[in-house]
Amino acid sequence: xxxxxxxxxxxxxxxxxxxxxCGVTSLKLTRMGHAKGCRCRPCTGRxxxxxxKAAQARTHQxxxxxxxxxSNEESARPYTITAMPEVKTGGQVPASWDKFLKTEWFRxxxxxxxxxxxxxxxxxxxxxMRGDFLIIDMRPKRG
Numbered sequence: 001x002x003x004x005x006x007x008x009x010x011x012x013x014x015x016x017x018x019x020x021x022c023g024v025t026s027l028k029l030t031r032m033g034h035a036k037g038c039r040c041r042p043c044t045g046r047x048x049x050x051x052x053k054a055a056q057a058r059t060h061q062x063x064x065x066x067x068x069x070x071s072n073e074e075s076a077r078p079y080t081i082t083a084m085p086e087v088k089t090g091g092q093v094p095a096s097w098d099k100f101l102k103t104e105w106f107r108x109x110x111x112x113x114x115x116x117x118x119x120x121x122x123x124x125x126x127x128x129m130r131g132d133f134l135i136i137d138m139r140p141k142r143g
Contacts, residue, residue, distance in 0.1 A: 058131030078123040081134075110137055 015025040018035035020043075026035035034043050057069040063079040070077075100106060106127065113125040114137070126136040 055128070055131045059128040059134075062131060063134070078118075078121060110135075113137075 015027060016035070018024045018026070018038050018040075020034055020038060020040040022035075022039045022043075024035040024038050026037060028036040030036060030038065030043065032043070032046070034040065038044075053069075053071070060069045063081060065079060109127045110125055113127060117123050117125060124136050124138060126134050128134050
């Protein structure tokens, strides 16, 4: 897919191409000198890292964190939250929710959180979704 305003494969004749050769044309350049929306690996990685850090900051603020946002979520300290649970079970829970909880992606994310817990802290593993929702694993510890 091309990023030009005319259409796929067509460019304004005087618009510059991205210097990395990814094929994106744009009048706006990033601070690294690439075209806005560049698809090279370094630019894609920078955008992903920026989104991840923004979500970490949002989660830190919404969970009541104060001070600087931890730059590495594994070095963050557990948060104390007060929750008012609304219990749903059986037919009230959509099948897509159960399907999501069984995905390899969610299992890996929860396992990563579990491995990052300090020993003896009593903290529960959890996964924050875009800084908007927090899924806490309340199951008793096995082992």
